[in-house]
Amino acid sequence: MSGQSEFDQITRAASGDRAAQAALVNRNMPIVFRVAFRMLQDRAEAEDVTQETFLRAWKALPDWQPKAKFSTWACTVALNLCRDRLRKKKPVLMDELPERVDTAQRPEEALSSQQALQGIEAKLAALPERQREALSLCALEGMTNIEAAAAMDVSVRALESLLARARRTLRAELAGERG
């Protein structure tokens, strides 16, 4: 979609045109969800982030400037929301351990989660956050280096370094599995 036609669509969506809004969501929701899922490894949380991203989009649309593609803007917002959530999840040292809640999974659920974490998803999840973001946007979502760098708010050079390190780690793991 050309920049001008996307801008037209955004303008119509901002003025309440339901068809334009639906088209904008249908085209951009999947990428936002996938990027969020790779970061959070949780479907429900990824959906929350996707919904929050679009809520912010609806507020931003009336003042939209066609400087960046909508998908790049949406991924920037989604990544920031994911970083906030990941920051809150980081373990906090406590004097007293909280009472444990029984979170035991049913056998089929446990098997399913284990299987889900055996493929490339597990290897991606183990990457440092910024490397995961770079690989997600460039290698898996097909963004250009300029778009991905803009979405991550880093230089193209820094993006390239993150990508190279991420791929080196994954290659080493792949070689380890083969050996």
Next chain:
Amino acid sequence: MTTDSVTIDRVLELIAAYGAEPGGWPEDERSSAISVLNAHPDRFAEALDDARALDALLDSEDMPEPSPMLIESILAGAPTAPPPRRSLFGGLSDLIFPQGARWPAGAALASLTMGLLGGYAYASTGVGYDQADAAYYAAFGIDSGTDWLSAE
């Protein structure tokens, strides 16, 4: 824009960062890098094999589908179209009939209002009941001031 000074080392860097598929390489370096790649195929064979293996692994990523309700939830928060602009008459009608203009009730209310206003205007002119009656009685030679009951 193209960069003509792409070296063998730079192509190796591109493969290491962006993978084996030249379509994923930076646009401004792509064509020059492909030329270098084609000129020295043996030099890049190992790097390309490693990168292809990783690209295939990345392509095998299993991704869950979002809930079908997600789109509806997102659209529920979308802005709605502003109400259409009303004419002056429409605005006045809204003011007089906040519940919406209903013609039979509206006409009855308008008639009542006009009747009351007309009656009030008539009464305030000073040509009231007494003067009109006096003129009438005088025409027939009757003294309107006579108290008929007490005269008996």
